[in-house]
Amino acid sequence: MKSESTYLSNLLKSLFLCLAVLLAASGCKEKATPSTQKNGQDLQKIILQTDWYAQAEHGGFYNALYKGYYEKAGLDVEIHQGGPNSLGPERVARGKAHFSITRSVDIMLYASQGIPLIIVTAYMQRDPQALLLHAENPVKTWKDLDGKTIMSTPGVSWTLYLQKHFDIEFKTIALDYGLGRFLTDKDFIQQCFITNEPYYLAEKSIAAKTMLIADSGFSPYRAVYANRNFARENPEVVSAFVAATIEGWRDFIENAPEETLRKISELNPQMTREFMNYSINVMRENHLVTGRPEEGDRLGLILPRRLQNQFNDLLNLGVIKNPIPASDYMSIDYLPEELKTIARQNQE
Numbered sequence: 001m002k003s004e005s006t007y008l009s010n011l012l013k014s015l016f017l018c019l020a021v022l023l024a025a026s027g028c029k030e031k032a033t034p035s036t037q038k039n040g041q042d043l044q045k046i047i048l049q050t051d052w053y054a055q056a057e058h059g060g061f062y063n064a065l066y067k068g069y070y071e072k073a074g075l076d077v078e079i080h081q082g083g084p085n086s087l088g089p090e091r092v093a094r095g096k097a098h099f100s101i102t103r104s105v106d107i108m109l110y111a112s113q114g115i116p117l118i119i120v121t122a123y124m125q126r127d128p129q130a131l132l133l134h135a136e137n138p139v140k141t142w143k144d145l146d147g148k149t150i151m152s153t154p155g156v157s158w159t160l161y162l163q164k165h166f167d168i169e170f171k172t173i174a175l176d177y178g179l180g181r182f183l184t185d186k187d188f189i190q191q192c193f194i195t196n197e198p199y200y201l202a203e204k205s206i207a208a209k210t211m212l213i214a215d216s217g218f219s220p221y222r223a224v225y226a227n228r229n230f231a232r233e234n235p236e237v238v239s240a241f242v243a244a245t246i247e248g249w250r251d252f253i254e255n256a257p258e259e260t261l262r263k264i265s266e267l268n269p270q271m272t273r274e275f276m277n278y279s280i281n282v283m284r285e286n287h288l289v290t291g292r293p294e295e296g297d298r299l300g301l302i303l304p305r306r307l308q309n310q311f312n313d314l315l316n317l318g319v320i321k322n323p324i325p326a327s328d329y330m331s332i333d334y335l336p337e338e339l340k341t342i343a344r345q346n347q348e
Contacts, residue, residue, distance in 0.1 A: 036076045043076035044237050049097035050082040054267035056279035057195055058101075060123055060289070062267075063260040064248025073244040075237070081267065092117060092227050099241060103127060104221040104302075104330075105157055108311050111329035112320045116228035119307070119330040121242045121300050123249055124222035125291025126214045128283070129158065132182065132192035135207035139189065142166045142216055151175050151190035160317045161218040194286060195279040212286065220310055221302060222288075231334065238334045246300035246336065253289045253299075256280050296346075301339045302330060303346045 036043050050058050061079060064070050070077040080097065082088065088100030093115055101123065110117050131150065133139055139148065146168035152159055153175050163169060175191055179200060182188045192198070194210050201208045213219075224245065231238045252260060256277070265271050283289055291297020307330050314320040332343040 038071065038076055041071070041074070043071060043074055044240075046070075046075050046077045046099070046237070046241060047080060047097040048077055049080045049086060049088045049091050049100040051086060051088055051101050052082045053270075054079075054081055054264045055271055056261075056264065056276040056283070057124075057128065057193070059252040059256075059260060059264065059276075059280070060249025061245060062248075062264055063252040063257060064244050066260050066263050067248065067251060067257060069244040069248045069251075070241070073240040075240055075244065077241070089115065089117060092225065095227060095230065098230060098237075099224055099226050101222065101224055103129075104223045104307060105310055105314060106220075107223060107225050108307075108314060108329045109320060112314075112322070112324055117225050117329070118228040118231055119221070119223045119225050119302060120231060120238055120334045121224045121245065122221035122302050123224055123245065123300070124283075124288045125297045125299070125301070126212070126286065126288045127220050127222055128193045128195045128286075128288055129213045130192050130194045130210040131213070132190050132197055132201075133209050133211070134182075134186045134188070135209050137187065137189070137209070139211075142211070143168055145170050145189075148189055149173060151181065151188070153191065156191075157314060157317060157319050158213050158216070158218045160319065161313060162213075162216060164317060165217060195282045195288075198282075199275055199278045218313065219306075221307075223302070228328075231331065235334065239336075242300070242334045243336050246339075249289055250299055253280070253283060296342075298339055298342060300335065301342060302332060302335070303343055304330070304332065305346050 036045050048061060050061070052058075054062065065077055065079060088097070088102060089110055091097040092100045104119055104122070107117050107119050139145060142162055143166050145162065145166075147170060149171040150159065151173050154172065159172055179197060182190055183204070183206065192210065194212060198208055198210060224242070226238055251257060261273060261276055264276065265273065287297070290299045291301070296303065304326060308326060311320070311326070311329070315323065332340055335343060
């Protein structure tokens with residue numbers, strides 16, 4: 001545990017130093033790109049950098065693009081697919097992309113190091129990150145993980161949270177992004193997304209179960225973020241993007257539009273219709289996108305109190321060393337009025 005924390009710390013220091021140098025060189029002031037003409041309409045050119053290849057978990061963004069929600073909002077949006085080296089934070093910090101996506105706790109970490117990134121909305125109220133276990137594995141509760149070994153991204157915050165919050169210790173080994181070891185070891189436990197790996201195991205007739213990290217109490221948003229300077233200088237553009245994105249996600253999660261699914265498959269042939277249907281159903285069943293309205297969740301909503309609790313968790317874990325103003329990493333100013341009202345009430 002200590003060696004992984006040190007590894008993460010050194011890695012982040014290198015990244016932040018690199019970003020700081022790049023930002024200093026670029027001047028840090030971001031302007032909206034020139035408008036373009038499309039169907040006789042002036043549209044603001046916008047680049048969205050995703051965190052991985054096109055998939056159902058990005059469906060709302062592609063739906064907003066292909067169903068015309070972005071264009072109706074006055075935006076000409078270009079979605080750049082991510083991958084292992086997509087570097088969304090760097091691209092947004094340098095002004096190479098206007099928006100990108102990641103977990104809310106990651107943006108807090110960047111902001112605490114002086115990188116001007118800000119959360120403007122959430123596209124998932126609940127994170128699909130989970131633990132993957134064989135169905136017969138006796139682990140049923142978080143405390144049952146005591147003494148186990150988990151394959152995960154080195155030093156990720158949720159492993160530190162589980163150990164401290166439940167007063168347990170477990171060993172972690174570096175994630176290899178495959179299922180090979182899981183398939184050959186009935187006792188193996190690894191990080192997964194509930195929308196992804198279980199599908200492949202079911203195809204192989206392997207019975208598995210998952211433990212959603214969000215159910216442990218560590219529950220970041222899957223967030224859309226922008227360069228803080230760009231957002232402050234272009235509030236109308238950011239608000240338009242947020243509103244259109246929320247509409248795209250609402251339609252996608254409710255209706256799974258055929259044209260959007262076909263386009264995603266064209267962009268990423270690994271996304272078969274069966275696989276995407278599985279992912280969408282899992283997102284629906286676990287209320288990942290919409291959250292639970294009875295608990296105050298709404299599609300697209302970010303709650304200041306919930307974000308502050310997440311930030312406090314990172315402080316308590318030592319992942320972030322010093323407090324910073326919430327305005328350094330989030331803003332409700334770009335939400336649609338209905339969501340903005342709910343968020344303001346949450347501040348009181």
